[in-house]
Amino acid sequence: MQKFFIFFLLIIITTSSLSQNIQRPKLVVGIVVDQMRWDFLYRYYARYAENGGFKKLLHQGFSCENTMIPYAPTVTACGHTCIYTGSVPAITGITGNLWWDFELQKSVYCTEDASVKTVGNNTESGLQSPRNLLTTTICDELRLATNFRSKVIGIALKDRGGILPAGHSANAAYWYDLKTGDWITSTYYMNDLPAWVKNINAQKSVDNYYKQGWNTLYPLNSYVQSTPDEKSYENKTFGADAKGFPYNLNKFIGNNYNVVEATPFGNTLTAELAKAAITNEQLGTDSITDFLAVSFSATDYVGHSFGPNSVETEDTYLRLDKDLGEFLNFLDSKIGKDQYLVFLSSDHGVAHVPAFAIENKIPAGNINQQTLYNKMNADLKRKFGKDGLLITIENYQVSLNLPLIQSSSLKLDEIKSYLLDYLSKQEGIAQAVDLENIISTALNAKQKEMLINGYYPTRCGQIQLIFQPQWIPDFLSGGTTHGVWNPYDAHIPLLWYGWGIKPGKLNREVYMTDIAPTIAALLHIQMPSGSVGNVITEIMK
Numbered sequence: 283m284q285k286f287f288i289f290f291l292l293i294i295i296t297t298s299s300l301s302q303n304i305q306r307p308k309l310v311v312g313i314v315v316d317q318m319r320w321d322f323l324y325r326y327y328a329r330y331a332e333n334g335g336f337k338k339l340l341h342q343g344f345s346c347e348n349t350m351i352p353y354a355p356t357v358t359a360c361g362h363t364c365i366y367t368g369s370v371p372a373i374t375g376i377t378g379n380l381w382w383d384f385e386l387q388k389s390v391y392c393t394e395d396a397s398v399k400t401v402g403n404n405t406e407s408g409l410q411s412p413r414n415l416l417t418t419t420i421c422d423e424l425r426l427a428t429n430f431r432s433k434v435i436g437i438a439l440k441d442r443g444g445i446l447p448a449g450h451s452a453n454a455a456y457w458y459d460l461k462t463g464d465w466i467t468s469t470y471y472m473n474d475l476p477a478w479v480k481n482i483n484a485q486k487s488v489d490n491y492y493k494q495g496w497n498t499l500y501p502l503n504s505y506v507q508s509t510p511d512e513k514s515y516e517n518k519t520f521g522a523d524a525k526g527f528p529y530n531l532n533k534f535i536g537n538n539y540n541v542v543e544a545t546p547f548g549n550t551l552t553a554e555l556a557k558a559a560i561t562n563e564q565l566g567t568d569s570i571t572d573f574l575a576v577s578f579s580a581t582d583y584v585g586h587s588f589g590p591n592s593v594e595t596e597d598t599y600l601r602l603d604k605d606l607g608e609f610l611n612f613l614d615s616k617i618g619k620d621q622y623l624v625f626l627s628s629d630h631g632v633a634h635v636p637a638f639a640i641e642n643k644i645p646a647g648n649i650n651q652q653t654l655y656n657k658m659n660a661d662l663k664r665k666f667g668k669d670g671l672l673i674t675i676e677n678y679q680v681s682l683n684l685p686l687i688q689s690s691s692l693k694l695d696e697i698k699s700y701l702l703d704y705l706s707k708q709e710g711i712a713q714a715v716d717l718e719n720i721i722s723t724a725l726n727a728k729q730k731e732m733l734i735n736g737y738y739p740t741r742c743g744q745i746q747l748i749f750q751p752q753w754i755p756d757f758l759s760g761g762t763t764h765g766v767w768n769p770y771d772a773h774i775p776l777l778w779y780g781w782g783i784k785p786g787k788l789n790r791e792v793y794m795t796d797i798a799p800t801i802a803a804l805l806h807i808q809m810p811s812g813s814v815g816n817v818i819t820e821i822m823k
């Protein structure tokens with residue numbers, strides 16, 4: 283009798299502990315909007331759709347209004363890495379999209395990997411993997427936490443926008459091959475594309491978007507948040523003969539798969555692949571949480587070409603709002619309302635087009651880096667008697683030829699102090715800093731902290747250039763860029779929505795590094811291996 287009693291007691295205990303399993307969403311969807319400044323949430327607010335993406339996230343979700351990037355350079359690879367690792371370039375080793383590597387003595391692209399092959403076509407566009415990333419991402423931690431039963435997929439037009447977030451142990455990352463218009467991957471992940479990706483590639487829907495052309499969603503004269511179309515400082519992305527809206531894209535059909543990236547349709551293609559991945563890989567259909575990391579890259583290409591004050595950028599955000607709204611509706615019907623967790627952020631912001639700023643009496647300018655490089659190299663030769671003492675100016679840093687300096691027994695300190703003096707006197711450069719001695723340099727504390735967070739010695743230059751506000755490198759004939767410490771590059775949106783999220787707004791300052799540890803806390807999993815962020819507790823139900 284007693285035996286039976288204990289037996290039943292055991293059954294009760296085991297079943298009740300089963301029903302008290304850790305609660306997790308069925309699916310986490312991370313959305314990065316490439317080059318989206320925080321103020322774009324409000325700049326175009328009046329025309330975001332009531333049932334679109336941004337207003338839904340703002341009103342039914344939680345917005346961290348003052349989310350800052352805590353490092354420089356504020357570029358794509360570092361941004362995607364930081365969001366998903368909760369860490370900074372000084373720890374992740376991802377110090378730029380491209381860097382001069384002093385160990386390898388060569389220029390390295392953030393996701394390049396010569397040991398893998400392209401899957402999906404015969405180009406070299408797929409020789410990519412996350413191997414240069416030194417830490418785990420939140421997606422790796424989810425995989426580890428569930429003994430690899432969670433599915434993780436990364437998707438973006440840009441290889442680095444899908445690969446770095448998805449992490450080392452991802453099931454797949456897909457990116458867009460601008461030579462062929464195909465979605466591809468690499469042998470790092472698999473040896474053959476899944477049938478559903480092949481089917482999408484066979485449709486070549488990019489040609490349909492070219493056929494349709496790019497006209498504005500609303501009458502052109504209603505774009506009151508933008509300068510009139512066709513300013514001389516916009517890039518001629520669609521050819522020298524393109525005369526503004528409406529853009530006829532017929533000439534690109536079947537021969538140019540590249541320019542779609544600088545249209546809102548690049549984002550639509552990405553959303554289509556994201557939806558197909560959820561359906562065909564059955565993401566979010568069982569009790570094991572899956573993770574889809576999506577990045578919308580087209581906003582960045584449009585922004586670089588036309589600038590944040592252009593009709594092109596405004597129209598791209600109005601269209602992205604619609605795509606996001608549809609995507610959220612799709613998640614509601616496929617996964618179930620409140621069964622999935624969404625966050626939306628950006629990898630960096632953007633500066634105004636310098637010529638636009640100057641036209642409106644705002645201090646700004648361009649620095650021709652090639653001219654600067656040539657002049658410095660020639661000066662160094664005259665002064666120190668050696669050619670090629672300079673290697674690159676990349677990520678606002680000057681990399682010196684350390685092996686040459688060593689072998690010719692020149693004094694590194696003398697070369698550095700000559701350059702620091704020279705660079706500080708150049709128009710548009712506020713300060714040049716010896717990165718090794720940054721601690722003892724008189725520099726604003728915010729700038730100092732951001733630069734130290736970006737400094738991984740063997741993947742960084744020796745001298746850091748700090749430009750004056752709104753001064754940018756290159757883009758001499760038009761367009762703009764990003765990458766510096768200033769708020770226009772470093773203040774990003776951060777929206778949370780769905781499972782476990784309490785609607786609301788937070789005005790205290792939080793950081794890009796806080797995103798991954800907050801997801802870790804929501805999911806009850808370990809923080810990524812290099813995380814330095816803090817949990818944003820206010821968003822939680």
Ligand SMILES: [Zn+2]
Nearest residue numbers: 317358582586
């Ligand atoms: Zn960019």
